[in-house]
Amino acid sequence: MSVVSTPANLRIPASLPLPDFSGLxxxxxxxxxxxxxxxxxxxxxxxxxxxxxxxxDPLETNPTVSLQGPSLDHPLxxxxxxxxxxxxxxxxxxxxLFVGFxxxxxxxxxxxxxxxxxxFLSKWVDTAVMSVVDVFLAFPGxxxxxAMVAVxxxxxxxxxxxxxxxxxxRAIRLQRSMVLGLKTRPFIDAARMAHAPSWWIxxxxxxxxxxxxMLVVASIYAANAILVEASLSFLGLGITPPEPxxxxxxxxxxxxxxxxxxxxxxxxxxxxxxSIGLHLVSDGIRExxxxxxxx
Amino acid sequence: xxxxxxxxxxxxxxxxxxxxxxxDVRGLKKHFVSSSVFKWKQRSVLRAxxxxxxxxxxxxxxxxxxxxxxxxxxxxxxxxxxxxxxxGAIMIDGQxxxxxxxxxxxxxxxxxxxxxQDPYMSLDPRLSIRDSVSEPMDVQGVGTRKDRRDxxxxxxxxxxLSAEMGSRLPSQLSxxxxxxxxxxxxxxxxxxxIVADEPTSxxxxxxxxxxxxxxKDIQTDMNLxxxxxxHDLSTVRHISDDIAVMxxxxxxxxxxxxxxxxxxxxxxxxxxxxxxxxxxPVKEAQREVHLLEGELPSPSNPxxxxxxxxxxxxxxxxxxxxxxxxxxxxxxRYVACHRV
Amino acid sequence: xxxxxxxxxxxxxxxxxxxxxxxxxxxxxxxxxxxTRFFTKTGTVAAVNGVSFDLAxxxxxxxxxxxxSGKSVMSMSLIGLxxxxxxxxxxxxxxxxRSLIDMTATELNKIRGKEVAMVFQDxxxxxxxxxxxxxxxxxxxxxxxxxxxHEARERAVLLLTQVGIPDPEKRLRSYPHExxxxxxxxxLIAIALSCKPDLILADEPTTALDVTIQxxxxxxxxxxxxxxxxxxxxxxxxxxxxxxFAQKVAVMYAGKFVEYGPIxxxxxxxxxxxxxxxxxxxxxxxGEKVERLVQIEGSPPDLRNLPPGCPFMPRxxxxxxxxxxxxxxxxxxxxxxxxxxxxxxxxxxKRGEPVGNAG
Numbered sequence: 004m005s006v007v008s009t010p011a012n013l014r015i016p017a018s019l020p021l022p023d024f025s026g027l028x029x030x031x032x033x034x035x036x037x038x039x040x041x042x043x044x045x046x047x048x049x050x051x052x053x054x055x056x057x058x059x060d061p062l063e064t065n066p067t068v069s070l071q072g073p074s075l076d077h078p079l080x081x082x083x084x085x086x087x088x089x090x091x092x093x094x095x096x097x098x099x100l101f102v103g104f105x106x107x108x109x110x111x112x113x114x115x116x117x118x119x120x121x122x123f124l125s126k127w128v129d130t131a132v133m134s135v136v137d138v139f140l141a142f143p144g145x146x147x148x149x150a151m152v153a154v155x156x157x158x159x160x161x162x163x164x165x166x167x168x169x170x171x172x173r174a175i176r177l178q179r180s181m182v183l184g185l186k187t188r189p190f191i192d193a194a195r196m197a198h199a200p201s202w203w204i205x206x207x208x209x210x211x212x213x214x215x216x217m218l219v220v221a222s223i224y225a226a227n228a229i230l231v232e233a234s235l236s237f238l239g240l241g242i243t244p245p246e247p248x249x250x251x252x253x254x255x256x257x258x259x260x261x262x263x264x265x266x267x268x269x270x271x272x273x274x275x276x277x278s279i280g281l282h283l284v285s286d287g288i289r290e291x292x293x294x295x296x297x298x
Numbered sequence: 299x300x301x302x303x304x305x306x307x308x309x310x311x312x313x314x315x316x317x318x319x320x321x322d323v324r325g326l327k328k329h330f331v332s333s334s335v336f337k338w339k340q341r342s343v344l345r346a347x348x349x350x351x352x353x354x355x356x357x358x359x360x361x362x363x364x365x366x367x368x369x370x371x372x373x374x375x376x377x378x379x380x381x382x383x384x385x386g387a388i389m390i391d392g393q394x395x396x397x398x399x400x401x402x403x404x405x406x407x408x409x410x411x412x413x414x415q416d417p418y419m420s421l422d423p424r425l426s427i428r429d430s431v432s433e434p435m436d437v438q439g440v441g442t443r444k445d446r447r448d449x450x451x452x453x454x455x456x457x458x459l460s461a462e463m464g465s466r467l468p469s470q471l472s473x474x475x476x477x478x479x480x481x482x483x484x485x486x487x488x489x490x491x492i493v494a495d496e497p498t499s500x501x502x503x504x505x506x507x508x509x510x511x512x513x514k515d516i517q518t519d520m521n522l523x524x525x526x527x528x529h530d531l532s533t534v535r536h537i538s539d540d541i542a543v544m545x546x547x548x549x550x551x552x553x554x555x556x557x558x559x560x561x562x563x564x565x566x567x568x569x570x571x572x573x574x575x576x577x578x579p580v581k582e583a584q585r586e587v588h589l590l591e592g593e594l595p596s597p598s599n600p601x602x603x604x605x606x607x608x609x610x611x612x613x614x615x616x617x618x619x620x621x622x623x624x625x626x627x628x629x630x631r632y633v634a635c636h637r638v
Numbered sequence: 639x640x641x642x643x644x645x646x647x648x649x650x651x652x653x654x655x656x657x658x659x660x661x662x663x664x665x666x667x668x669x670x671x672x673x674t675r676f677f678t679k680t681g682t683v684a685a686v687n688g689v690s691f692d693l694a695x696x697x698x699x700x701x702x703x704x705x706x707s708g709k710s711v712m713s714m715s716l717i718g719l720x721x722x723x724x725x726x727x728x729x730x731x732x733x734x735x736r737s738l739i740d741m742t743a744t745e746l747n748k749i750r751g752k753e754v755a756m757v758f759q760d761x762x763x764x765x766x767x768x769x770x771x772x773x774x775x776x777x778x779x780x781x782x783x784x785x786x787x788h789e790a791r792e793r794a795v796l797l798l799t800q801v802g803i804p805d806p807e808k809r810l811r812s813y814p815h816e817x818x819x820x821x822x823x824x825x826l827i828a829i830a831l832s833c834k835p836d837l838i839l840a841d842e843p844t845t846a847l848d849v850t851i852q853x854x855x856x857x858x859x860x861x862x863x864x865x866x867x868x869x870x871x872x873x874x875x876x877x878x879x880x881x882x883f884a885q886k887v888a889v890m891y892a893g894k895f896v897e898y899g900p901i902x903x904x905x906x907x908x909x910x911x912x913x914x915x916x917x918x919x920x921x922x923x924x925g926e927k928v929e930r931l932v933q934i935e936g937s938p939p940d941l942r943n944l945p946p947g948c949p950f951m952p953r954x955x956x957x958x959x960x961x962x963x964x965x966x967x968x969x970x971x972x973x974x975x976x977x978x979x980x981x982x983x984x985x986x987x988k989r990g991e992p993v994g995n996a997g
Contacts, residue, residue, distance in 0.1 A: 189420040190430070193483065196378045197434035198407040208422050365848035472937040502704040503875050504912075504953075507919035507933035514930070529849060532878075536921035536931065559923065573853035574923045575878030579901045581924075582881045589857060590850045593818050 036287020039222075042280030046273075050096035059087035061094040061247060070263045080265035082255060092270055095247040099229050100277070102163055102248075106228035107221040109167045114174020115217060119210060121175065122182030123201070133179070136172040144169035148231060152240045162241045166228045177220060181213045215292050222285035226278045233274055249274050320523055321354035321377075321491060326386035328372050344598045346372045348547035350386070351624070352540075356490070359517070359524040361538030361555060363531060363570070367597045368544040370527045374493040377525065378412050379403070390491075404438065411484040415496035417476035421468040427454070427479050428464030434486040453482040457512060474505035481512060485520070493525045498533060510537060531574045535559050543567050546597055546605040549624060553631035563633045565610050604636070612637040665732075666836055666869050667693040667716070672729035674708075674715045683941045685711040685724065687893030693869050695836065698860070700872045700884035700901075702916075706938040708893040709873045713839050716871075717754050718746045734836065752782040755830035755868075757859075759842040761822035765814040772810035775829050782833040797828040801858060820851035824858070831862060838863065841873045856883050877916060881905060886974075889913050892939050892949035895968065899975030909977035911954045948979070951993070956981040960990030 049056070059077070065085035073080045079088040121132040139147070144166075151165035185191065185208070194204050229249070235241030236250025244251055249270040256266025330344040347369040354360045362370045375381045377388060379395065388395045390409060398406050411434070414420035421430050428450050435446045451461035457478040468476055477497060484492050494513065498506040510533060516522060528534050534541065535555060542552040543566065551564040562568045572588040590609045595601055601608050607617040616636050624634040674686040685708040693699055703709040715726050717738065731738040733753060738746065750756070758764045766774060772794065779790040791810070798806035801824040814822055823843060830838055840859065844852040860883055863870045872884055880887050880901060887904050889897040889912065897910040908914045918932040936953040945951060947962045954961065960980055968976040969983050980986050 189414040189416060190422045192375075192380055193412070193414065193420060193430075193480075194433060194437065195380060196407060196410075196412055197437040197487070198404045199433075199437045203437060207425075211424060212422075365850060474937055502938050503877075504704055504916060504919065504934040505937060507931040508935075510921070511931055511933055531849070532921040532923045535923060536927065556927070569850055571923060573850045575853075575856075575876070575882040576923055576925075577877035577881050577905065577917060577920055578922075578925075579881045579905050582878075587853060587857070589854055593820055593851070594848065 034287075035290055036284050039280050039283030039285075039287055042276060043284060046096060046277055046280070047100060050093060050100055053090070053093045053097060056090075056093070058090045058093070061086060061090040062245065063087075070259065072263075073265060079269045080263065082263065082266045083259060088252075088266055088269055091247045091252055092249070092273055095249045095252050095270065096273065098159065098242055098246060098248040099232055099250075099274075102159065102166070102232045102242075103225040103229040103277075103281075105163045106167045106170060107225040109163070110170035110174045110224050111217050111221045113167075113171045114178045115210065115213065117171075118175040118178025119182050119205060119213075122179040123186060123205060123209065129179075132175065136175050139168065139172040140176075142169070145231060145234060148235060149238075149240060152235060157240055157243050159242060159246075162232055162235060163228075165235075166231045170224045170227070174217070174220065174224070178213055178217065181216060182209055185209050185212055215288065219285050219288045219292070222281045222288070226281035226285075229274060229277060229281075233270075319353045320356045320391065321525075322387075322389040322392075323350060323352050323373075323377075324387045324389070326350040326373065326376060326388065327384045328369070328376060328381060329384045342598050345547050345600065346597060347376070347383075350542075350544070350547075350549055352542050352549070352552060354491070354523050354525065354540075356523055357517070357521050358539040359526050359537055361534035361541045362525060362527045362544060363529065363534050363541060364544035365529055365570075365594065367546060367594055369547040369597075370544050371495055373544075374412070374495050374525060374527050377491070377493050378407075378410055380412075408438065408487040409489050410491045410493065411487065411489040413477075413480050413484050413492060413494040413497045416500050417473045417480065418468075418500075420480050421476060423468050425467075426464065427466055427468065427471070430468075431464070431479060431483045431486055434483060438487065440487070449486070450482075453485055454479075456485070456516065457482045458508070472505075473501050474508055477501060477509050478512065481509070481516070485516065488520075489522070491523045491525065493527065495527045496529070497526075499528070499530060506533070513537065531571065543570065546595065546600050548605060548634065549632075550606065550634050551632065552624065553629070557629055557631060563627065563631060563638050564635050565612050565638070566606050569609075604634075664694060665692040666695045666697075666734060667871075668730075668732040669716065670730050670732075672712065672715060672731065673727045674711055674720055674724055675727045676724040678723055681942045684893050685941065686715055689729075689890075689893075689895055691888060691895070691898065693837070693871060696863070696867045696869055698863060698870045698872065698883060698885045700874060700880040700887045701890055702874060702877060702880055702887060703890035704875055704938050706892065706941055707890040708941075709890050710841050712890070713841050713871060713873050716839065717750050717756070718743070748782070751778045751835075752833045753835055754837045754839060755833065755835035757823075757826050757830050757838060757840040757843045759845055761819065761826050761846075762814065764826055765822060767814050769813075770810070771812055771814065771817075771825055775810070775825070775832060778829065779832050793832065794828070797832055798825070800831075800862070801825070801828045802854070803828075819847050820855065823847060823851075823855055827855070827859060827862070831866060831868070834866065835868055838868050838870045839873075840870060842875070843872075844879070845874075845876075852879075859883070877905075877920060889916075892941060892944060894949070894978070895976075896950065896979070897975075897977040898968065899972065899977075903972050903975040907972065907975075909971045909975065909982050910950075910979050911956050911982065912950050913977075915953075915955075954981075957993045958990035959993060960988055962993065963990075 063086065068077065068081050068085045069083050071077060071081045077087050077089065079092065081087055117132055121129045147169050148165040151168060152161055155161045191204055191208060194208060232241055232248060233250035233253065236248045237254045239254070241250055242248040252270040253267045256263060259266055326347055327349055328347040330346055332342050332344070350369070350373055352360060362373065364370050372381060376383050383396065390406070395406055431450045431453055432446050435441065435449065440446065441449070450464055454461050454464055459475060459478055459482070463471070471479070497513070498509050501509065513524070514537060517524060524537070526534060526537055538555045540553065541555045541558045542549045543564065544550070545566050551558065551562070551567045558567065559571065562571050569588050569590045576582055588611070592609045595605070595608055601618070603619050603621050604610070604617040607613040610617070614637065620636070622634045622636045624632045626632055670690045672686055672689045673684060676683045676685055687708070689712055701709045701712065711720065711724065714720050716731050720726060726739065729739070733749065738749065741749070772791065775794040775797070776787060776790040779785050779793060780787060785793065794810060795806045798809060803809050803821060803824055809817070817825065843859070844855050847855060856879060859870065874880060884901055886900050887898070888895045889910065891912050897904060897908065897913045904913065905917065908917055915932065915934040919934055921931060934953055939949055945962065947964055948954070948966055951957045951961045958981065964980070966978040966980045968978045969985065971977050980988065
């Protein structure tokens with residue numbers, strides 16, 4: 004009995020290397036971004052192709068087919084004034100996705116620039132930037148967005164800026180912390196000892212190492228922005244009709260939840276799907292990054 | 299290859315010919331002041347390096363030894379102007395390098411380079427080996443792209459790697475190989491002085507000898523001078539011509555390596571040598587080990603007078619009142635001690 | 639010194655036989671054919687690949703190796719501290735006649751801290767940074783020795799004095815980060831000794847310390863071990879420390895012992911090319927100064943890609959084609975001195991074609 008193959012007491016529960024589980028885990032790890040992209044890309048393509056697709060005009064009203072459930076003519080049903088829900092969702096996708104990606108781009112762009120400067124330059128620059136950042140971080144995102152819209156009015160660009168204003172400080176914070184960590188690495192000293200100027204060090208060594216983590220965060224910002232935009236539009240503070248967005252589509256269907264549940268539900272599902280897709284993309288990038296960062 | 303020789307010559311011409319002594323450090327100090335936005339808050343001063351003098355001649359190695367907090371790494375960094383001295387002069391070929399600015403500083407940087415301790419962090423993990431080794435030349439704009447590429451291949455072979463390794467990433471190399479890359483990079487600009495900061499401490503024991511032998515080989519080939527910073531006394535003894543022992547920011551003893559190891563005079567040097575275990579059980583059993591009492595004092599609050607007095611078996615009243623200065627003894631040995 | 643069974647790599651006893659043999663020889667610790675494997679995504683790695691040895695009461699043994707040798711994994715395997723994705727897959731560990739492998743987690747918990755104490759490399763991560771020293775010292779004593787808080791505290795003061803910490807009452811109230819590295823390590827040693835262990839496992843306990851502090855700690859450990867009669871298993875990469883501290887040494891490479899014996903034997907007459915290489919590649923602080931150090935080519939092996947035959951073969955100056963095809967066992971070279979090498983074994987008649995590894 005002394006020569007045993009797997010001592011029972013030393014076995015950690017639920018961590019046996021069963022081939023099935025590890026295979027599945029490996030699949031999920033490597034394919035996560037692919038699955039995410041498989042969700043996000045088709046939606047983007049369909050949204051962009053919207054006007055050219057053989058579906059109903061999102062603005063065309065047809066009272067004769069008001070409040071009809073999903074059918075062959077109208078796969079996702081119609082609303083009170085007979086507009087096709089599916090084509091409205093596709094039209095709304097354009098707006099929502101535009102908002103999402105714009106916010107992500109602006110937030111990450113500002114984050115990289117200001118975060119790098121803050122982390123790399125003198126303490127005074129850092130203190131100045133971070134004080135402003137801390138002020139903005141004190142506000143809850145949605146409230147800040149509502150306040151911005153209240154001041155600057157509703158509309159697509161106003162909404163984009165209102166949402167971005169909460170994400171920019173976070174991106175700056177993240178970038179700054181990465182830069183601070185990289186600044187002390189010996190390979191930076193090695194570049195300095197060759198007489199490399201600061202811009203060389205930033206462009207060649209510092210910023211490239213921070214791009215990938217920022218991509219991870221970018222997809223999350225996009226997913227979050229779509230959700231916040233929907234909330235704002237639902238409250239009437241975001242994108243206003245007749246321009247469709249997923250948020251105001253949900254709002255339109257609010258009164259008809261019992262008679263026409265499809266009007267609100269399908270846009271909601273659309274938001275859910277794109278959020279999952281973007282988060283999977285983000286996870287996938289992070290998975291790929293991990294072994295690289297560890298080495 | 300004639301192109302490489304031309305390139306090396308050109309670099310040499312620009313920086314000027316050799317002089318004597320090569321490196322002369324006088325009264326070097328580095329004080330770190332803890333800054334605070336609030337003016338009334340007391341600022342504590344960390345005297346990391348507090349008056350260090352030494353000379354280095356062409357083709358020789360100076361070993362700078364000491365334990366943590368002694369200031370040896372900071373001293374090395376000041377030689378590269380990675381840190382700016384608070385006081386004192388660093389003269390290379392008779393010229394104070396702190397006076398240099400702009401183009402002169404750029405040329406100066408070709409004369410002094412560094413090999414870092416950690417082979418894993420001293421190379422940018424995203425750049426190929428070729429790019430890392432070539433970087434000093436890229437920054438300085440030396441030669442054409444082809445010249446630099448050829449020189450990189452030559453450098454890699456010189457340090458015992460194959461030229462085709464240039465296309466690999468650091469993560470694909472072992473610790474010893476990465477350290478060799480660090481050496482190749484340090485040689486890229488054909489320097490006269492290399493500051494090696496604990497170059498073997500992070501390597502496996504079986505690999506250390508490779509790097510040490512390499513450093514010795516290229517020293518004779520290229521007439522390099524080394525400032526070899528280390529806490530590993532056995533290695534320092536093997537590679538150095540002269541030794542300076544540092545304690546809490548000051549040099550306590552300085553002299554020829556062989557003499558110093560055979561007859562250490564300062565009590566700290568004696569304790570240091572005594573503390574290093576020898577891989578020979580017979581000798582170890584016979585040795586008289588002088589153990590130091592107590593802990594290292596905080597560098598921001600060093601003892602008055604002689605900084606070593608709190609742990610010194612020979613300390614007397616004078617040691618607390620008056621700081622001993624480095625004074626010359628027989629055979630060119632310098633010791634800072636009242637009792638010796 | 640405990641008598642090692644001939645060819646322990648092939649020795650597979652039944653439990654009763656082992657128990658009676660270890661009590662016959664009076665060994666405190668008996669390890670037979672220990673194997674620990676790591677199941678990773680990139681392959682299975684045998685970090686410990688068949689290790690056997692005995693440790694007598696009060697004996698000081700050193701395990702020497704570099705990265706990939708498996709020395710740290712081995713010391714952790716002895717007391718069940720190997721966690722996912724690693725697992726002890728073979729072998730037996732007998733402590734005072736009881737098998738540690740067969741024990742449940744609860745039983746092991748009782749052993750750890752009491753009969754076996756650990757001193758690890760980095761005192762900052764071994765000590766809980768948010769708990770005062772006093773509480774970290776008192777808790778194990780109350781648990782293992784059944785003392786009251788007051789009694790344990792008094793004993794803690796005594797222990798801190800024993801390990802040379804001035805002003806122990808004040809130190810007890812400190813947090814670990816308020817102490818220097820050397821002092822933290824002394825605290826760890828004090829905790830290790832607090833429950834009167836039979837065996838102390840020290841894994842690179844001085845690597846992170848300054849040279850002069852290291853000397854203090856090693857001397858302290860040696861004195862205390864002698865006073866309390868505890869055996870010490872000292873894992874290190876520093877051959878100098880081995881010479882200063884240990885009575886016998888095992889040289890580990892790629893998960894196996896390649897040489898094992900009393901230190902005077904092994905240092906004076908190394909039988910394995912790796913041991914010889916290590917000894918001649920280290921510059922010495924005194925004695926003859928050499929022009930050029932003898933270097934070992936190559937790097938420590940990647941355990942996922944071990945060549946067939948002897949794992950040291952790619953770096954060995956004595957390697958022949960025989961070494962590439964067969965794995966050498968530990969054979970006797972002197973009094974209680976064994977090594978695993980075909981080429982240096984005087985009783986081995988087989989040779990092969992030399993492989994031209996640079997010396």
